[in-house]
Amino acid sequence: MAPAERNVRAMGYGAVVAGALIGLGFLIHPAESTDAAAQVASVASDPNRWYMAHLLIFVGLGFLIPSILLLMHRLSSTAPRLALGWGVVAFVGLVSVIAFVTVDAFVFWVLAKPGLDPATVRTVFDDLTKSAPLQVAFGPGILLNIGVFALAVGLYRSRGIPRWTAVAIAAGMAVQAFFGITYLHPALTVSAILLGAGFIGLGVDAIRASRMATDPGSQPEAGSSSSKRVHISSASSAG
Numbered sequence: 568m569a570p571a572e573r574n575v576r577a578m579g580y581g582a583v584v585a586g587a588l589i590g591l592g593f594l595i596h597p598a599e600s601t602d603a604a605a606q607v608a609s610v611a612s613d614p615n616r617w618y619m620a621h622l623l624i625f626v627g628l629g630f631l632i633p634s635i636l637l638l639m640h641r642l643s644s645t646a647p648r649l650a651l652g653w654g655v656v657a658f659v660g661l662v663s664v665i666a667f668v669t670v671d672a673f674v675f676w677v678l679a680k681p682g683l684d685p686a687t688v689r690t691v692f693d694d695l696t697k698s699a700p701l702q703v704a705f706g707p708g709i710l711l712n713i714g715v716f717a718l719a720v721g722l723y724r725s726r727g728i729p730r731w732t733a734v735a736i737a738a739g740m741a742v743q744a745f746f747g748i749t750y751l752h753p754a755l756t757v758s759a760i761l762l763g764a765g766f767i768g769l770g771v772d773a774i775r776a777s778r779m780a781t782d783p784g785s786q787p788e789a790g791s792s793s794s795k796r797v798h799i800s801s802a803s804s805a806g
Contacts, residue, residue, distance in 0.1 A: 575640065576777040581633030582770030588627030590763020593755045596620040607688055610679035617679075621672030628665050634766055635661070637773055638718040638736075641727040649721055657714025663707040670695055670705075712744035719765075729772055735765030 739761030
């Protein structure tokens with residue numbers, strides 16, 4: 568197997584893991600609130616669930632790196648500048664999201680421990696959620712949604728990946744961006760299903776395409792969307 572094919576397959580496995588972990592993390596994520604007392608109460612009611620949900624999302628975000636690279640790889644065959652530009656936007660946002668999830672997961676988990684002074688908890692909570700310096704750090708997180716959304720739309724138009732996966736990824740990012748930040752819990756469930764299915768489908772398609780590219784006996788029919796993706800993968804290997 569050519570190095571490029573191994574890379575595509577590795578990115579495919581990464582996308583599958585990212586979809587599974589992020590999707591499951593959002594599904595079991597407890598309700599959130601902008602009120603300190605309500606937020607702490609939510610975490611304290613089931614701290615293990617809070618910790619596990621964020622741990623899954625946190626690890627899943629790491630596997631989002633090869634997932635974004637895979638989206639860029641697929642789009643680069645038809646729109647290399649757009650692939651690079653939106654990929655950079657997505658990665659800048661990813662850094663911010665990882666920072667936010669770290670605070671959201673582990674700091675709030677500590678604040679929910681019994682025995683802490685409620686006034687201190689509220690002060691720390693407000694500083695973490697409303698202070699200008701941290702908003703500057705966490706604000707760019709929306710760029711992850713924008714970058715991945717744009718990559719998915721480009722791939723939908725170019726048929727670089729199965730269209731249903733492009734729709735699922737784009738819709739999941741849009742739902743999370745518009746409703747997740749308002750702490751509307753049902754939105755997390757919807758985005759979990761969409762993003763989980765979308766990234767798993769993206770990964771499976773990449774794995775299948777890389778295998779087809781190295782196995783002449785399993786080539787799809789000429790002109791099909793699968794054959795186009797195999798051609799892209801083969802062209803990358805040749806380059």
